[in-house]
Amino acid sequence: MTKDTLTMLKRVMLYDGIILLLSAVVSMIFFREYVIALIIGIIIALVNFLLNSLITEYTIKASQSNVLLLVMAAGRIAIAAAFALIVYNDDMVNVVAYLIGYSLHYVSMIISLLIQKNKR
Numbered sequence: 708m709t710k711d712t713l714t715m716l717k718r719v720m721l722y723d724g725i726i727l728l729l730s731a732v733v734s735m736i737f738f739r740e741y742v743i744a745l746i747i748g749i750i751i752a753l754v755n756f757l758l759n760s761l762i763t764e765y766t767i768k769a770s771q772s773n774v775l776l777l778v779m780a781a782g783r784i785a786i787a788a789a790f791a792l793i794v795y796n797d798d799m800v801n802v803v804a805y806l807i808g809y810s811l812h813y814v815s816m817i818i819s820l821l822i823q824k825n826k827r
Contacts, residue, residue, distance in 0.1 A: 708764050715819070716760060722815035723753050730811060734804075741804035744794045748808020751790050755783050756812065 708716075727749045734742040762779045787809070794805045 708760070712760060712764065715823075716757065718819045718823070719756065719815055720753065722818050723749060723812055726811050726815050730808070738804070741800060744801045744804035745808035745811075747790060747794060748805040749811055750808075751787055752809045752812030755787060756816075758783055 727746065730745055730749070731742055734745050738745075758779070762776065766773075766776045791802055791805055794801045
């Protein structure tokens with residue numbers, strides 16, 4: 708992986724960790740029964756992001772066909788959907804908490820981008 712990619716991944720992971728801790732604390736205070744779904748959502752989004760970075764980097768370097776990239780993207784979507792089904796547990800609010808956690812990962816990406824932009 709390139710140095711820039713590793714730096715970006717480390718920065719996003721740091722902000723994901725901060726958001727994970729803050730959202731877990733807030734959820735423990737107000738929505739205790741949905742903390743696990745929220746945490747799983749953030750973790751799955753981060754793992755999905757890391758896998759996407761690795762797969763894209765490998766595909767570009769190996770000059771493989773785009774079929775591998777497409778298959779891996781479908782696999783990552785299937786994993787995220789499978790965890791949503793596992794979290795469901797006959798309570799749709801669990802899925803909402805999972806999706807909120809998943810979406811919080813994008814907040815960390817935006818924060819990382821804004822901080823990096825301001826440093827330049």
